[in-house]
Amino acid sequence: MSEAHSAEEVQKHVRMYMYIFGTLLVMTAVTVAVSYLNLSIVPALVVALVVATFKGTLVARYFMHLSGEKPIIFQFLILTAVFLVFMFILFIWALSDQRGVASYVS
Amino acid sequence: MEIPYTVHPRPDTGVTNAKVGIWLFLASEIMLFGGLFSAYIFLRMGAPEWPGTTMSGHYYASASDILSVPLAALNTVILIASSVTIVLAWASLMTNNFSKYRIYMGLTILMSFGFLIVKSIEYSTKFEHGLFPSESTFLAIYFVMTGLHAIHVIGGIVVNAYLLGPGAKMWKTNPTQYTNRIEVAGLYWHFVDIVWIFLFPTIYLI
Amino acid sequence: MFEFLDISEYMGMPAAGSAHAPMVDYMMALVHWLMFILLLGWGVYFIYVLFRFRAGKNPKASYEGAVGKYSKVQEAVVILAESALLVGFAFPVWGQLKNDFPAENTAFEVHIIAEQFQWNIHYPGEDGKFGSRDIHLIDLATNPIGLDESDPAGDDDLVMVNELHLPVDRDVIIQLSTKDVIHSFGVPEFRVKQDAIPGLVIPIWFTPTLEGEFEIACAQLCGLAHYRMRGYVTVEEQGVVDSWIRQMIEEGAAF
Amino acid sequence: MTNTTEHDHHHELSFIRKWIFSTDHKVIGIQYGLTALFFLLFGFCLMLLMRWQLAYPGDPVPIIGWLFSDETMPGGVMLPEFYNQLGAMHGTIMVFLGVVPLAVGAFGNYIVPLQIGAPDMAFPKLNMASYWVYFIGGVVMLSSFLVPAGAAKAGWTSYPPLADIETMGQTMWLIGMFFLITSSLLGAVNFLTTIIQLRTEGMTYMRMPFFTWVQFVTAFLLLLAFPPLEAAAVLQLADRLIDTSFFLPSGLVVSGEILEVSGGGSPLLWQHLFWFLAHPEVYVLILPAMGIVCEIIANNTRKPLWGYKLMVQSLVFLGVMSFVVWAHHMFITGMGTGLSTFFQITTMIISVPSVVILSGMFLSLWGASIRFTTPMLFALAFLPMFGIGGLTGLPLGLAPTDIPLHDTMYIIGHFHYIVAPGTIMALMAGIYYWFPKVTGRYMNDILGKIHFWGTLIFMNGIFMPMFIQGLAGVSRRLYDGGQTYEFASEVIKYNEFMSQSAFLLAIFQLPFIVNFFWSIWKGKKVDDDNPWKATTLEWSATPTPPLAHGNFETTPVVYRGPYEYSVPGEESDYLPQNQP
Ligand code: HEA
Ligand code: HEA
């Protein structure tokens, strides 16, 4: 995509990067602040993951230029995401569908 | 014959070889850290005890009590900032400003070292308190996941340092390809950043 | 109804010794029928084709090649047969083995604690209660499973090495665990096999229907002497089992 | 990322740059091929020792027994420790150091760029790195036999806790695996980029030869399935070296001593991560073989592959599904009804595309004009052999019938039918088929046919009785073959027959080895760049030898599908892809 950008465009990008930078810092502060609220596990998990996903998306979209990326790249990522999701779900399922009880509780 | 599409994108896919290669590599990295995250979930859900839980009347100190959240937050900021500088380094090359590029790239590498220094302070305070990986599954996964991430940071430093040092010769001979290389290095570096963005809350905060 | 399909006795499997074994065998026979038919069909076709279309006989190949729906039909048959096996046999049998446990008070229950390289078998004795165990009390020579002597429930317990006695025609529940690495409790005659996973106590159940002495084979690689980690199951009348347990306790086999 | 102009300058490169640290995909392919053949032979020798022990438990190994140390074979009699080392290393070497490098590293590297009309792989230096990382991995694995207490002995599956408490060889195994995984990952990135980016003009996806398609899917499997095993290997290494307990639950007592670890881990976690790789991995073992067989069948039947499009679709479907069947290796670990239902269904589903692909190969024979060349014989034998291996996967994929079969010789029979008379025969076919491409000479046909019949007969002699033993309940990985078991008494006698078949199989490999080396220098020269009258692009490339002088004089342009044989109305019975 290198030659697709003119100098002014890149200038515009740079401004955008600074906005994203600011947002990321704020989101980091939010995560840390929320952690001091001592929420119980489920809401804490949801907040943490939502914020992290949001931050990750910002980095991927803007810094990694995913927003204007070609379809082939998205195809890779979608394929990977599908397998990843399967892995998460099936691992959790495997744990809940395991016969037997813990033999040793300290 | 030369290998085509090293500099200019292939018309039907619209991307260069290096772009395809790095994204494929990142896909495999996603599966690597994905595997570790699912291991983390598996262990945590099946564990008899975990920081922040109460088991048979005994409360286990939570993750944020054991680990240093301020240091990790500082590291998050450092990594995010280095992500910004590396993309600015690329932008400088795009606008043909090599000296500015050198500053940004240098900053990126400096901050990567900063990250590692903070990390080693973190580790050594853990060790001083007798908190070794063998202590508990939680500490084990903490050390292994952050350790593997740190190895990725080191890898990034090596690549970036090469590109800033000996690799910079290419700017004279083939600036387009050099810019592409910086972009690719940047993609890797952003990925390392994203991994940390997920590691930070999962390990330190919840 | 389709008993004639049951070729399991020609397949060299050991005699079926438990209530669910005939189901497993029947299913095994059906799968092998499916395999056999596919193999035979394609095999005959294959040999015919090799003769008929050799270059010497058929110098000019046909661009079109095979036409017709044969392969579609074959695929449909495979899909149907596999679905029938899944729905008709696999799910119900597995469900029965995993979910339909017999009531605790009617079943004969033992604990088996595997270790490198033996099967420790813990009988509750007459009170039907298992004495509690503690790994800190384990002593290889005198107390291999760490039975807690201060627990009265364990007073009449019997711990035997490699000797499992089970009543015939009565539901048996085994609580399977292991002290060290993964082992696998397999008795070919019962069509029973279960890995013993460290950290877990896994229940299994079955109903022995055949009297006699069988072998317990460890099926999972567990170290040097995996090959001789062998136990014995004796299936006999309930009364005989009870008196055997009493006799063993009297002989001082109990810990 | 890499810019190699060096290799097409028409000046001689130094010996080292040309043959050792070459970046030319053809040289690297040959390097991979020779190394992998060495490992195949090595794995075969390990297995011969095991087969001796299985047939004659406790008898000293003849002729070479005295060569071994007292820790392994005192007086030539094998110890159980050593048997377990041989088993684990045979599996590991065959899978990771033999078949995959030969099928992907060698054939893929050499053929794929030629088949798509590319000047080289997309990243030649990375390609070189992949080979050398693989090489180091191999050296680490081999040297693990020399460390105290010998090589890994917890099976190729390395299940903890056993693997966690094993001796140093297991650490070496893990380190070796790191190298092999890294090599495969780099290779996969390279293959995918090459196939996506470097297809020549006119080479659309649906005009790619089936072999290239197969390598494409295989590379995806490697790319996405290996990393979780890498993660697992990191965890196991941590367990072994820094005393963590990822795979160790609390309260383990080993040999009467309480294990001093924190506990809290899960042995099943390893199994999930391992099989998440290892099931896709078995398709990595079979798909390239299928690709080779398809090429040879199309060429020697002189007609298009039947249902090319359907086969490609099945292939892609197979690749995707192979990620969601892994736990069928774990039915016996205590899996409940929900998960087992899911995995039984997916396992049955995945057998369907295999049936479609195999049917396609069978139907390709209809209306053909079959030339029984040596490569064709091997390729034809692949079909029923893979059929038997694949079909015996069905009773394993249904949980209730897996109960009596799990971890018995039936399993060993199942997968060996696929990988030995299946994959190995297909790889042999590939060697005979592409040998003229690589060396400009044919391999000897008579020796080839002797090799073929000997291999076919004795492979079956080894593996067929395994099903009988397995149904009778004989476990695998038994140092004495299970001779002490009463229920095995009827079937244990086959062990001797099987082992003798194995020794005869070894003897029938000699013509091959002789043929291979003799033909490199003395084989009959090809009189034509396209000796098999094939359509795919590799036969239109600049003839080799000499090597390392680029692939095509001018960039080829592709005008048609890969298998235009016996097109009606054409004079010649084949139309190369690049013929206008
Ligand atoms: C290349 C290797 C390979 C391949 C392709 C397969 C393919 C399959 N495998 Fe196999 N498998 C292994 C290698 C392989 N496997 C290994 C190495 C192990 C053991 C690992 C260990 O524990 O160490 C194993 C173990 C294994 C198990 C675990 C058993 C256990 O441990 O209890 C299971 C269970 O479901 C299974 C199932 C299947 C199935 C359903 C297929 C299907 O994909 C098969 C589909 C194919 C067909 C259905 C054939 C179709 C044929 C025809 C239609 C025509 C026939 C015609 C003629 C014969 C003329 N395999
Ligand atoms: C790709 C995988 C692969 C291949 C090809 C083979 C090939 C063979 N295997 Fe192996 N095997 C495994 C993978 C493989 N195996 C695995 C994963 C296990 C399980 C391990 C475990 O339990 O953990 C196993 C276990 C295993 C066992 C069971 C051990 C036990 O449970 O106790 C046995 C027993 O007979 C066996 C036998 C054989 C035989 C006779 C061959 C033969 O078919 C070999 C044929 C080989 C050749 C014919 C070599 C040809 C090459 C040449 C001649 C080289 C030429 C060289 C030049 C020209 C330079 N294997």
Ligand code: CUA
């Ligand atoms: Cu216990 Cu094998």
Ligand SMILES: [Cu+2]
């Ligand atoms: Cu599998």
